[in-house]
Amino acid sequence: MNISNVAKKTGLPPKTIRYYEDIGLIRPMRGENGYRVFRDSDVHKLAFLGRARALGFSIEDCRTLLALYEDQDRASANVKRVAQDHLDKIEDKITQLQSMRATLQHLVRECAGDNRPDCPILSDLATGRAPGALPTPDLRDT
Amino acid sequence: MNISNVAKKTGLPPKTIRYYEDIGLIRPMRGENGYRVFRDSDVHKLAFLGRARALGFSIEDCRTLLALYEDQDRASANVKRVAQDHLDKIEDKITQLQSMRATLQHLVRECAGDNRPDCPILSDLATGRAPGALPTPDLRDT
DNA sequence: CTTGACCCTCCAGTGACTGGAGGGCCTATC
């Protein structure tokens, strides 16, 4: 199978598939003309990667998960740990975003949004506290 | 004021402050020795940027917000639009992450996490459907 | 034989920094 068929099957763009080969996640064979030739096992791995990425796993997590998948003697505890760690990170991120949302919702609600210059959003950003605003959370890294 | 004092005052690392100068968000003056000299207005802007970044605004949003802040004749509607757009993006992201969380929670709960190899997490990633799993959402871009 | 759709590699850019090398400046102490 050639790359564009694999792309259609897996939903991954050809560029991404080449990139995954570059970083050693898959090792498709090559035809005489230099074209990549994908076996079923390659397609299967790519689909696996697509789903893992859709769940937000990092590439390095994906590498680990693929290795565990290939290892018939794996302990499911190892897989679970990777998934649980990732889940924890997602929950942290949700919490951070919810906090941002709360502050922003408040500010947007307070702002008249007309053609006058007075704006509690800018007041908050300028002073750290709009008249009557919620405390601003100190969240970096998003 | 020199850069490390400003860093302490604003909570931004010196590297970040230099970067903000690089990309034209601030224009501190220079002393005879080539050191940056920050006026109160620079410190003020940096604090503004720190708070806007903490709320998840992109650098380009920050640039816009700073320009609006400096413009005494702005219409608050313009500020509100930037904030509302950003809020919408945050809400989308929360929804995506919640969907990932739901799937992951389900999979983690199903996985025994012992030293046997059977693992519904890997089954789901391999096939797109673990025995009895929730539908896998197709979320890229996180 | 040409057209158009493939395929290839390699390089550069994204966002928002961060780390480090290599070197100048400033203050205090010996």
Added chain:
DNA sequence: GATAGGCCCTCCAGTCACTGGAGGGTCAAG
């Protein structure tokens, strides 16, 4: 005056997971 340590400077490279594009080879149909 020499030296030590703590500042400051610039410039380059790396992060993550791709994505776009240039420049060029291959293949099947008409």
